[in-house]
Amino acid sequence: MVTKTQLQQFLPDAKPVLIEAVVHGWTKAEAAGITSLPRIRQFLANIAVETQGLTRIEENLNYTSAQRIYDVFKGPAKARRFKSVAECVPYVRKPKQLAIKVYGGRLGNRPAPSTDGWDYRGGGMMQTTGRDNYRKQGFDANPQALRTPDTAFETAVREWWQRGCNGLADKGDTAGIRKKIQGGSGGLDDVKAYLKRAEKVFTTAAAPAPAPKPGDSVYTQKVMVESVQKRLMELGYTEVGGVDGLIGPLTRAAILAFRDDAGLELVPTVDEELMRALATAKPRQLTAEREQASPDYVRAKVPEVQANFFSKVISAGTAVISAVGALLSGVLDNLGGARGAIEPVREFASDVPGPVWLGVVAAIAALLFMINRHGEKTGVQAFRSGERR
Template sequence: MDKTVPSGAAMLLAFIGGIEAPHGFDTVYGNNQAKLAKPLTSMTIDEVIAAGPRWTRSFGSSAAGFLQFMRATLLRLKKKLRLSGKELLDGPMQMALGHELLKERGFDEFMAGSKSRTAFGLGLAQEWASFPVLTPTVKGAGKAARTLKRGQSYYAGDGLNKALVAPERVEAMLDKLKAPAAAPAPVLDVAAVTAPDKATVERVQQQLKDLGYTEVGGVDGKVGTMTATAIRAFRADNGLPAGDGIDDDMLLALQKARPRTIAPERANAAPEVVRDKVPEVKANWLSKVGGYIVGIPAAAGALLKGSLDNIPVARDYIDPLTSIASDVPGWVWLAGIAGIAGALVLVSRHGEAKGVEAFQTGARR
């Protein structure tokens, strides 16, 4: 089977997969891939087909892979393409099968201009439940007929599926496929980028975290300061126009990107270097130094107090320190201060070490 996928089809499939399965080619329905004995991309087509009924019982659906192939779809494509079933359902195979699905839904006709954007969009919605219909659509006939609103999933109402992408974004992607190639702009025109919906932002945030852009912060569906910082870093690392907007080029790049690498100078950064870059590391270091400044004299005083109590001259110097609580021996107070200072040193040292480690490994940027 020829696994060559034209660039336009590959771009559309990457867009579809980013909506259907943002965690990639090993995804199974409900993001239950961690429960599999081995990664999906290490399984053969026959193994995935055989596991389908079990996944449906356990996870709620047999949908698998970057494009969420249903068991029935794999069975049909296996027969149509005359596959043996021993082929791995790896990334290239998933993209090749996805290309076949696009062709079945009229991709070639759409690109040639003989099928409208709305009609092709309906085909995509019929194939991938997370995609919306682009115009009000009547589904079914007779008494069973129902009208779907623009933006609804073709399978809305089944209790399992809903549209996860706005119709405007689908239309923009389809228009982009047919637009003539243009020289890339040096800077992203953020104003021209359609504001992403919350679900899209959440997927982007999770993908950035998975790739090592931990400065993204939490996955909350909001493009705040931390998320914007992570987006700018990702765009710079992947040769995209500068900016903090989420556009289709970035969504495509997220699907192809490899985990962020840590530069040697960062991985081996000395603590004093990290202190200048990470505020909390410096704060822990200052607390540690303060603990030493207070703790060492207090500990020394505690050791000396008992032995010096009977020396009149020494007593005259030390007694003012303990006169507030005359019932408690002075060495006890000093020992307490030393203990608190020692605890502060230990906690601060631990925090400083963890901060340095987080910076070196990229967990803190």
């Protein structure tokens, strides 16, 4: 377990609230396999770089000089970068305008005048940047949520795990980890400096690196399964059903479907191979056959649609029979023999005439018919569009 005292020694200028978030959420880090010394040190060193020593969890774009802006954001114009110091002058002490300039129109952000560049600036303890990356972590609709301490740490753990950084930490591949997190070598020297400090502070691991066993893998932990479910939903594997952190029949079906499409071993389990594939996968593509599927084909594939169809048929039959019965009841009621047979039923049903009861049944049956027809139609459309697998 990483302690408050250790973190204060490692990062003396860290904000107490961010230290508390790390300590409070460390069980999630352990669930992600961050338990051996190499993994702990590498993970915390990278967090330290991204958060400026655990002092902030949102990108600081309030630069006081044009030269500093140029040093950070220089590069080709096509990458929304600056070609000269003079171009940076209008953005000094204007963080929002700078964010829109350098991040707008890329990373899934819409270009100006949209404020996406600012709304989806670096956030969290891994400095998630851009609308696409916020969406991958579930913060597309509420980007500010990523900039709260506990969520910032939990998301950092999830991103570390999704990118397969544990294996790289075991190999001592600091540059490889940096590339996974930052996309290049930015901040690599700072990470190495923090690693030297971490080696002096973190000298004993809380527990040995986990050795997964069947049914007892770190990948069955709730936070990890939720991550897989969210990613599957995002990619279009909607047979996963929802996000509940449990590997049930629906989740296993979605995992198998993804593994089949990705050419992986067909086993309904979560492992690092699956996570690496999920991280780089493109959205699921629909076949022409599916987009033009007939109602008969969909009924054969989707149980709910088939159930709606049969319920619709039964409801229609009931409505017709009841309506005919309501019409004939008035006629039969005037026949002496028929009236004798109907009378006991009427007494049982109080003073309500038989035709009324049959009319009510017909109305209910008609309503059920309409509901089931709508359900069947909606199910067919969802199957064709890929919303329902």
